[in-house]
Amino acid sequence: MQDFVYQSAPMRVVFGTGTLRQLPDELSRLGITRVLVLATPRQKDLVAGIREMIGERFAGVFTGAVMHTPVEVTERAMEAMHDVRADCLVAIGGGSTTGLGKAIALRTDLPQIVLPTSYAGSEMTPVVGQTSGGIKTTQSSPKILPQIVIYDVDLTMTMPAGLSATSGINAIAHAVEALYARDRNPVISLMAQEGIGTLARALPIICAQPNDRAARTDALYGAWLCGICLGAVGMALHHKLCHTLGGSFNLPHAETHTVVLPHALAYNAPAAPEAMARIADALGVPDPALGLYDLARKLAAPAALREIGMPEAGIDQAANLAVKNPYWNPRPIERDAIRELIARAWRGEAPQTAPTIS
Incomplete structure (x- = not known):
């Protein structure tokens, strides 16, 4: 057998059906009081459900996530984060919203909870790819890793x-x-x-x-x-x-x-x-x-x-x-x-x- 080094990612994974209901408990586990939800416009119904679920801890939403994590989009999301004084990011969606959350965390070290709705896998990595001037570059840091990932099969059932x-x-x-x-x-x-x-x-x-x-x-x-x-x-x-x-x-x-x-x-x-x-x-x-x-x-x-x-x-x-x-x-x-x-x-x-x- 080859010599090797193996390091496990330090994150909590909640997997199953209906597991989105555990989001309030996971926020409490992290001591979160003000959540900025990251999404795309297509996910407004999911965002509304999250808002109702977490109540007064819902501080705001940014729905401008797009492919390839353009730097200018991240800068707008950062403004929204500061405006609502968020102490946590909840990213719901595929690679676009997950990437946006990771780009913000890289700059701020805010904790992240990711709710994947696709099979992208970005939520499991300490890497973010960002695009500026038509060039996409990657960066790696432990700060990029989400603290919690909630996999709910229900969130994938409507994926075309x-x-x-x-x-x-x-x-x-x-x-x-x-x-x-x-x-x-x-x-x-x-x-x-x-x-x-x-x-x-x-x-x-x-x-x-x-x-x-x-x-x-x-x-x-x-x-x-x-x-x-x-x-x-x-x-x-x-x-x-x-x-x-x-x-x-x-x-x-x-x-x-x-x-x-x-x-x-x-x-x-x-x-x-x-x-x-x-x-x-x-x-x-x-x-x-x-x-x-x-x-x-x-x-x-x-x-x-x-x-x-x-x-x-x-x-x-x-x-x-x-x-x-x-x-x-x-x-x-x-x-x-x-x-x-x-x-x-x-x-x-x-x-x-x-x-x-x-």
Whole structure:
């Protein structure tokens, strides 16, 4: 067995059905008196329910969360936080609201409670990605980690099938890269394989029967495992590409991950045969890159970057940015090969795996 270091995230997780009702008790546990709720306009009904639930501890709401955590949005949210004298952030939603809460916590060290409504997994990580001037950069700090995460299956039941598919594959991407991360360890590898397999089995059921509570529960459990992987070990080429593409062309986050993942996996396959074997086993397929590509097609998810708004003229720009300050990766980052990867993803072609490196 390899030598390894494993550090568990110091947060409290409440998982189940109807667990949102425990929010008042969790606020009391932290000694909170003035809550700023972070959300998007679509979640006004949930915000109203939270306001009624926590009573006088509700200090205000900011509904301006958007993708990729633009710095200017964070600055507006900070003004709202100061105006209401908040001593806690409650973020309800997917990666956009969670990211906004983390960006505020990075600047203020305010405690956070996250109520996920998607499978994004950001709530499990000490990392925040922020966009300024069309460039997305990441930052890591223990201050970014939420103190409490409440997973309530009920909050995911109305997630549309299409969003469930892309959000779920986004979660799978966290676990895929954890299996070949430089600082991988046996504990996280077990969680990664379980998370991939659980989501791959649950997502087709959800897309066919969105109200299937058992599948929704499995998917949220799998997403939690994949989120732990994202927060525990480093990421590689796939996440670098998605940060580059999302920040540069304002592409939708989960859809970008869905399109790019099979291609990034095919690129790294020759240099990570053990990880590929575990992913293939979790998916129940011989070729993991093709297996993920086929899974996305089965879920009617986007197949091409051009489908989600990337211009063809941006392929070279993306390739240049991807090789600039690259993340660690098991296979060396080669500009021409990365350009071809992005071009295939732009066209929506099947991934192309190179021969195994001897």
